[in-house]
Amino acid sequence: MKKVFCSLVIIVVLVFSCCTTNKSTEVAKENSFAKGADVGWLPQMEVTGYQFYDADGSKKDCLQLLKDRGMNTIRLRVWVNPSDDKASGHCSKEETVAMAIRAQKMGMRIMINFHYSDSWADPGKQNKPAAWKNHTFSELLNDVYSHTTDVLKALKSVGITPEWVQVGNEIPGGMLWPEGSTDNFGQLAQLLNKGYEATKAIDPKIKVIVHLDEGNNSKKFRWFFDNAKANNVKYDVIGLSYYPFWIKTDYKENIADLANNLNDMASRYDKEVMVVEVGGIDTQEQNTHDMLVAVIKAVKAVPNNKGLGVIYWEPQGAKSWSHYELSAWRSDGKPSMALDAFKE
Structure with missing residues (x-):
């Protein structure tokens, strides 16, 4: 009888241990998924007097509002020598470090997005910084190499090592035009590799992202990353933007294409993938919420845990302040219910 009792105890302990381990693994996997926001406008919004409110009307720190909605990651762009223009300036090294300190104190994970420009870099413009022009x-x-090193060393000096570093912003046509155009992919590859090498010299555990727009466009991604492979570009993660608004569609028309492209990128190049920019129309809260749910589901479904996360671009960038209509903030200073998608 004693032997039977002992055997039963052992079985119960093993079953409980197994269940606990499985549950712990599931929790760890969920916590490792990055749910975040790019908030480069936030310091300027606050300086100009913009007030953030919770659903009950109480004033609250914007980062806390985002954290309360399930976000655990902050993405910060950095420009070389920016102007002090309210919407198209700031985001200097010093301002980026200050914002990163604030985000880390809130328990947020950090992504640094190098534009290698003095202002916006995107598919339509990749202007060299004025100081590098000639x-x-x-x-x-x-x-x-020097700019990447300089910013990352400044962060490290205050105890911050970002989890991800993005080398270039939306670069389907390359960066630092004309020298870094995809018309000369060999030179673009060298520039990207300098960003990679500078990042890894700071900390080899930082994951380096290469980022394109139109995440639903498989042809664009295959062309670019086939060329990247042929030219020995070094990187860890493929970053995608996904904005149905900019291609004049509803997400239901191409969410399957996004999902297929995520899976294709992960398997074709054996890389991790991440939607580093997403956004929907601020006044269409339910549609944007449902789109975010679908995007998060698509990234989480990438096999072998290669889907790393989803980041909303300037969710707090209310149209009344920024004139940007793809934020997720209401005119009364409160977050849109669309952001509840990150809680789920």
């Missing part, structure tokens, strides 16, 4: 290609390689 530099030779060899000098541009040094510029990318």
Whole structure:
């Protein structure tokens, strides 16, 4: 009888241990999924007097509002020598460090997004910083390495090592035009690799992202990353933007294409993938919420845990302040219910 009792105890302990382990694994997997916001406008919004409110009307710190809605990650763009323009300036090294300190104190994970420009870099413009304008290609390689190193060292000096570093912003046509255009992919590859090498020299555990727009466009991604492979570009993560608004569609028309492209990128290049920018129309809260749910589901469904996360671009960037209509903030200063998608 004693032997039977002992055997039963052992079985119960093993079953409980197994269930606990499985549950712990599930929790760890969920916590590792990045749910976040790019908030480059936030310091300027606050300086100009914009007030943030919770659903009950109480004033609250914007980062706390985002955290309360399930977000655990903050993405910060950095420009080389930006102006002080309210909407198209700031985001200097010093301002980025200050914002990163604030985000880390809130328990947030950090992504740094290098534009390698003095202002916006995107598919339509990849302007070199004014200080680099007349530099030779060899000098541009040094510029990318030095600027990347300078910013990451400044962060490290205050105890911050970002989890991800993005080398270039939405670069289907390359960066630092004309030298870094995809018309000369070999040179673009060298520039990207300088950003990669500078990042890994700071900390080899930082994951380096290469980022394109139109995440539902498989043809664009295959063309770019086939060329990246042929030219030995070094990176860890494929970053995607997904904005149905900019391609004049509803998400239901191409969410399957996004999902298929995520899976294809992960398997074709054996890389992790991440939607580093997403957004929907601020006044269409339910549609934006449902789109976010679908995007999060698509990224989480990438096999072998290669889908790392989803980041909303400037959710707090209310149209009344920014004139940008893809935030997730209401005119009364309160977060849109669309952001509840990150809680789920």
